[in-house]
Amino acid sequence: MSDEYVLSQKFKIKGGDFGKAGRTSTSIKEILKEIGIDPSIVIRASISVYEAEMNVVMYAKKGMVTLSVTPEELHLKLEDEGQGIADIDQAMKEGFSTATHEMREMGFGAGMGLPNIKKNADRFEITSIPGKGTTLDIIFCLNKTGNK
Amino acid sequence: MSTYFHSIRIDTEKCEGRMKCLRVCPTQAIRVRNGKASIIEEKCIDCGECITVCPNSAIVPLTDPFGELTKFRYTAAIPSPALYAQFGREILPEKILSGIKKLGFDSAFDLALTCGEVSFAIQEYLRDYKGPKPLISNACPTVVRLIQVKYPELIDQIIPIELPRELAGREIKKKLSKQLKIEENEIGAFYLTPCPVKMISIKQPAEKGKSFLDGAISIADVYGPLLSAMEGIEKSSYRKALESICILGVGWAMVGGICRTLRLKNSIPVSGLAEIIKVFDDIERGKLRNIDFIEAYSCLQGCVGGSLTVENLYTSNNKILKLIETLEFEQIKACPDIREVRKLYSQNYFLIKGKFEPRPLKPLDTDLAKAIKKRKLKEEIYELLRKIDCGVCGAPTCLAFAEDVVKGDADLTDCIFDLSDNMEEFSQELSDLLNKTLPLNFNRSNIHKSKK
Numbered sequence: 001m002s003d004e005y006v007l008s009q010k011f012k013i014k015g016g017d018f019g020k021a022g023r024t025s026t027s028i029k030e031i032l033k034e035i036g037i038d039p040s041i042v043i044r045a046s047i048s049v050y051e052a053e054m055n056v057v058m059y060a061k062k063g064m065v066t067l068s069v070t071p072e073e074l075h076l077k078l079e080d081e082g083q084g085i086a087d088i089d090q091a092m093k094e095g096f097s098t099a100t101h102e103m104r105e106m107g108f109g110a111g112m113g114l115p116n117i118k119k120n121a122d123r124f125e126i127t128s129i130p131g132k133g134t135t136l137d138i139i140f141c142l143n144k145t146g147n148k
Numbered sequence: 149m150s151t152y153f154h155s156i157r158i159d160t161e162k163c164e165g166r167m168k169c170l171r172v173c174p175t176q177a178i179r180v181r182n183g184k185a186s187i188i189e190e191k192c193i194d195c196g197e198c199i200t201v202c203p204n205s206a207i208v209p210l211t212d213p214f215g216e217l218t219k220f221r222y223t224a225a226i227p228s229p230a231l232y233a234q235f236g237r238e239i240l241p242e243k244i245l246s247g248i249k250k251l252g253f254d255s256a257f258d259l260a261l262t263c264g265e266v267s268f269a270i271q272e273y274l275r276d277y278k279g280p281k282p283l284i285s286n287a288c289p290t291v292v293r294l295i296q297v298k299y300p301e302l303i304d305q306i307i308p309i310e311l312p313r314e315l316a317g318r319e320i321k322k323k324l325s326k327q328l329k330i331e332e333n334e335i336g337a338f339y340l341t342p343c344p345v346k347m348i349s350i351k352q353p354a355e356k357g358k359s360f361l362d363g364a365i366s367i368a369d370v371y372g373p374l375l376s377a378m379e380g381i382e383k384s385s386y387r388k389a390l391e392s393i394c395i396l397g398v399g400w401a402m403v404g405g406i407c408r409t410l411r412l413k414n415s416i417p418v419s420g421l422a423e424i425i426k427v428f429d430d431i432e433r434g435k436l437r438n439i440d441f442i443e444a445y446s447c448l449q450g451c452v453g454g455s456l457t458v459e460n461l462y463t464s465n466n467k468i469l470k471l472i473e474t475l476e477f478e479q480i481k482a483c484p485d486i487r488e489v490r491k492l493y494s495q496n497y498f499l500i501k502g503k504f505e506p507r508p509l510k511p512l513d514t515d516l517a518k519a520i521k522k523r524k525l526k527e528e529i530y531e532l533l534r535k536i537d538c539g540v541c542g543a544p545t546c547l548a549f550a551e552d553v554v555k556g557d558a559d560l561t562d563c564i565f566d567l568s569d570n571m572e573e574f575s576q577e578l579s580d581l582l583n584k585t586l587p588l589n590f591n592r593s594n595i596h597k598s599k600k
Contacts, residue, residue: 005521006520007520007524009527022429022430025433026429026433029429029432031523033508033509033511034511034512034519034523034551035511035512035513035516035520035522035523036510036511036512036513036514036516036519037516039300039301039506039508040301042301043301043432046432047432047433050433050434050435051434069520070520071516071517071520116434142516
């Protein structure tokens with residue numbers, strides 16, 4: 001696939017910046033609508049990236065989302081620098097959360113974030129180094145057959 | 149014939165291209181080219197913001213003139229409850245309705261009662277509903293259009309309960325045709341509207357059915373005559389006039405009125421398009437799932453803030469609020485019988501006949517590979533621009549201009565600034581992409597001459 005058919009864009013996320021949280025997912029949603037991605041995929045992708053974005057805001061120092069779209073695949077890569085996740089299996093369980101009381105007050109930290117991303121994505125990978133950071137790969141198939 | 153009916157027209161004779169509309173349009177549907185404004189029909193949601201700001205009154209709402217009444221053997225006026233908010237505290241619906249009859253209508257119908265029925269029907273619908281939340285009120289046609297155009301994924305969350313004005317039109321015609329022994333089409337049902345957008349829901353209902361109303365007359369147009377007509381009408385005692393007011397129904401005039409009078413616990417009232425967009429963005433992200441009902445109106449404070457009303461919107465909002473408080477205090481509940489409503493509800497009396505269909509904006513290209521390429525080019529063009537959104541090119545923002553260029557609707561030379569030496573290269577790429585030859589007149593000295 002030659003480069004001209006790959007849309008690639010990066011978005012920075014600042015840890016702790018609740019005021020601007022959600023902007024990245026809104027921008028990504030707009031781009032996907034603009035290029036005509038199926039609405040059902042747009043909504044799954046924007047929910048996933050929002051959950052991931054909130055994880056960065058709540059737990060990391062900073063993060064970067066890389067959006068790449070080819071005619072076959074929509075790939076969202078999230079890399080953050082932060083505390084990382086010690087036990088990924090545990091973090092993937094619904095209802096598990098290390099959120100503080102304040103975060104819960106704001107409606108976050110119900111322990112649904114990562115499982116929700118996995119549920120919405122066609123493919124999902126997570127790697128993490130405690131003390132360093134976490135990387136998520138969230139992938140959606142754009143050709144009809146691979147769709148959920 | 150265009151695909152979409154709009155309740156807004158631009159009078160090109162009057163338009164001087166002053167660009168106020170360009171900047172205020174929430175969906176960036178206006179372009180000013182060759183000194184005249186035009187509307188991109190696909191993007192317009194009929195909110196009416198442009199009507200209000202135009203200094204030349206060149207943008208006109210399309211409502212019906214009074215003369216329309218003569219086309220029918222019998223006419224019924226159905227005023228929006230927002231009309232009740234246009235007059236002082238002492239003037240209650242009873243007097244207003246008598247005044248309307250003196251204007252030449254054969255009857256004037258108190259829509260608040262039907263609004264009350266629909267409030268109950270909404271409550272029933274909310275109770276049985278199991279799908280994704282929150283549900284969104286369909287009372288404001290602009291909000292419904294906004295969802296169809298910009299939030300097509302939320303379309304199934306619009307409440308499919310028929311609007312009070314439509315139900316009233318339907319029932320009035322049914323009843324009167326029997327009573328007067330005339331055909332239903334000989335009866336003209338006219339809505340007295342606080343905003344032009346109601347007109348589109350009459351001429352082109354979002355759910356593609358047929359409207360039961362025959363037209364909409366602007367509240368601003370009837371205000372003066374009505375004020376004179378009400379002079380000399382003997383009013384019954386204040387208390388007696390109060391007793392005929394349905395508290396559930398008058399709430400429909402202002403944002404939050406439905407939630408307040410029904411005492412819906414998990415509901416959010418929101419008004420103003422910019423605020424609605426924020427709330428809808430949150431819904432799309434999967435937030436607000438714990439909210440049952442969103443009462444959204446594109447005009448600030450709801451229908452009392454409509455562009456065809458007369459009274460200051462905060463004053464009229466306050467009148468409704470005080471009226472509700474008085475009715476609550478006096479414990480007056482001149483409302484429909486809920487058992488009767490439940491019976492009708494179970495017979496699908498309230499359900500809309502059609503279905504809301506999305507009408508998403510066209511993507512940059514129907515072919516994904518090409519759309520990606522155009523999107524990249526758009527980004528590159530945007531990077532060339534000054535990003536000051538001056539609007540001189542005729543597009544509201546530099547980003548919108550970049551999009552117009554890759555869609556082939558605008559030319560790079562429309563920008564008044566020196567873009568860069570890459571212009572020719574871009575133009576070549578563009579003409580390849582759009583499969584057309586552009587007028588290659590990119591010698592910059594030429595461009596500037598033509599601008600001056």
